[in-house]
Amino acid sequence: MENQIILFPALAELTLAGVNPVVGLKERPTEFLKRLPIFSSGEVFNYDMPIEFIMEGHNQIVFGNIPPINDMAEESIIGVVEVGCKADEKENKLWRSMLQGDLYHVIDCFIFEIPIKNEPLNLIRLNADELLKVFPFHRLTLKNGLKDLGSSLKIEMGKQHFWYVSIFHELTLDLTLQVREVVLDEDGNLKNFNYLWLTCDNKEKHFEFKAEIKMEHNGKDEPMLFNSVFEPCGKNTRAQIVFDCSSQLFW
Numbered sequence: 107m108e109n110q111i112i113l114f115p116a117l118a119e120l121t122l123a124g125v126n127p128v129v130g131l132k133e134r135p136t137e138f139l140k141r142l143p144i145f146s147s148g149e150v151f152n153y154d155m156p157i158e159f160i161m162e163g164h165n166q167i168v169f170g171n172i173p174p175i176n177d178m179a180e181e182s183i184i185g186v187v188e189v190g191c192k193a194d195e196k197e198n199k200l201w202r203s204m205l206q207g208d209l210y211h212v213i214d215c216f217i218f219e220i221p222i223k224n225e226p227l228n229l230i231r232l233n234a235d236e237l238l239k240v241f242p243f244h245r246l247t248l249k250n251g252l253k254d255l256g257s258s259l260k261i262e263m264g265k266q267h268f269w270y271v272s273i274f275h276e277l278t279l280d281l282t283l284q285v286r287e288v289v290l291d292e293d294g295n296l297k298n299f300n301y302l303w304l305t306c307d308n309k310e311k312h313f314e315f316k317a318e319i320k321m322e323h324n325g326k327d328e329p330m331l332f333n334s335v336f337e338p339c340g341k342n343t344r345a346q347i348v349f350d351c352s353s354q355l356f357w
Contacts, residue, residue: 109133109233110143111187115178116163118146122185122215123171123246125162128193129212130205141188141234146179146221157344161280168279169251170264170306182221185243186234188214216243252288258301259289259315268306275352277304281319281345289317289347302349316350 111129113121120126122144135142166172173179193209219242232240253260261277271277279285291297299315322344 110145110183112145112147114148115146115180116172116175118144118184119172119178120159120163120166121187121212122217123166124212124215124248125166125171127212128205128209129187129189130207130209131189132207134192134208135189135210140190141186141238143183143234143237144185144187146182146184148180158282161282161344164278164280165251165282165285166248168261168263168267168277169249170262170267171246171248171251174264174266179221179223182223183218183237184221185215185217186238187212187216215245217246218243252285254288254297254299255303257299258303259297259299260303260305263304263306265306268304268309268311271304271311271351275350277349277351278346279349281347285347296347301355302351304351311351312355313349313351314353314355316353317347318350319345319347321345 111131113129117126121129129142131142163172167174189210190213191211193211216238218237222237222241249262251262253262261279263271267277281290289297289299296317296319302313302315302317304311304313
């Protein structure tokens, strides 16, 4: 299909979830061509991309905002984005390493209920607006994921990781800006929560709050600070909070 945006699956999913704020276009969008199909192709997750992007992707999978890696559609049109004005190169320098062409802001996203794959040629040739008329779609509202309830930390999760907790008795989140603002105090220490409350749909689990922060820089433990979710102080540095989910409470 002409006039489509081809991204590897994890980046495609994050774009349609509204996490990736820009897309790269080789041609400037016209007044009549501001909606473009997103084609999911290539490696599911590109581990050569910036570490802060991997961190954000991992958290969004845990929260259930994007599918687990094994469930991401490949070689399919999974949605449509509507683009707006050209992005500021300086503002979006992170994305330059992953996106080709000029960068444009994403102003709206449409996710197909079922990815379009191996469809008849006449459907594949439809433009974005025509695809939206033929195939059911929805808009995604990102779940906040984390809430500070005073004595408890509440985490709304996707089904896969909710099930993982039952098997491995552990939950890991990357310390992106969103997570740090909820779980850390002004001095960068863990807040004094008493309980961890995990929810998924209508199910919930309660635990004593036990957690530790792990930080690595090039595979070695090393302290670090973050300026923002996408601009860490220190290249190839990853910080995570690991929750011990072995002490379940039954209320």
